[in-house]
Amino acid sequence: MYYKGDITDNAISLIIEQMETCLDQEQAPTRVRKKIIYMIIECLQNIYNYFKDKPYQKVLNDESCLDIKNDAYSYTINASNYITDESSQNIIKKIEYINSLSTEELHEFYLKVLSSQQVSSSGGAGLGLIDIARKSGTKLSYVLAPNTNGDIYFTLQISILNN
């Protein structure tokens, strides 16, 4: 499944609906299906929240993209959007830290953030990447592609193993 365009409330609903239909047709196991839908929701809402208060960046939001592929062993989700260089540095730091943790350490970190952090006015709880890493059971990957204006086209890559 492939979507490119601005991530609006309606787009999120439509993408979720279409992905559920795809997964039904592919007869994906419930465990995998739940994880994929969950990851998509988190990725899309992260992008939505990022652009929510930046209507002047509609041109950049139009380049947002969700690409989901699968083979016999796994599903791969690529969620891309433009962010500032500063935001990309913050996200990379967070991903590198999450990737450095063992499964048990990641669980402890998740519980710590869940217990302490407040939901921000932008809608985030600071848990998205941590929970994606936990639920996927794999290390998070990312790709950075700067444009000429200094914005970074950031792609989060998530793998979900079929078994």
Add this chain to the structure above:
Amino acid sequence: MTNLIVEKTARTPHISFDSAKSILNVQGRSIPENSLQFYGVLFKWADHFYQDTTEDQNLEVVFKLEYFNTSSSKCILDFLRKLENLKKMGVKVKVYWFYDMRDEDMLEVGQDFKEILDLDIELLPNAEKS
């Protein structure tokens, strides 16, 4: 306490409180953009329950969620913390956390809540009781 009904939407769960049975049900998907706004209803409900309650009152809270986003999980934890306060007041609070047997993540979230909170939380596979 009066009855409470919040109809479900494509993004938010059905919520109902039966005051005669003292059972609160939360069922469906919880993936709102603004979880704080949505769960404000439950926070207010818990505050009213706190004001109106008497010792030895029973309260059953049933969660049957299909999906939820991380901001919802934070709000649900905050709501459960309000239930912890009710327990401290003497209310007999019991939480039933239902999960699909094929959904290990939903089970894990219930286990996490059990670990964090001082509440009687029972984890039940959906097939067992609906």
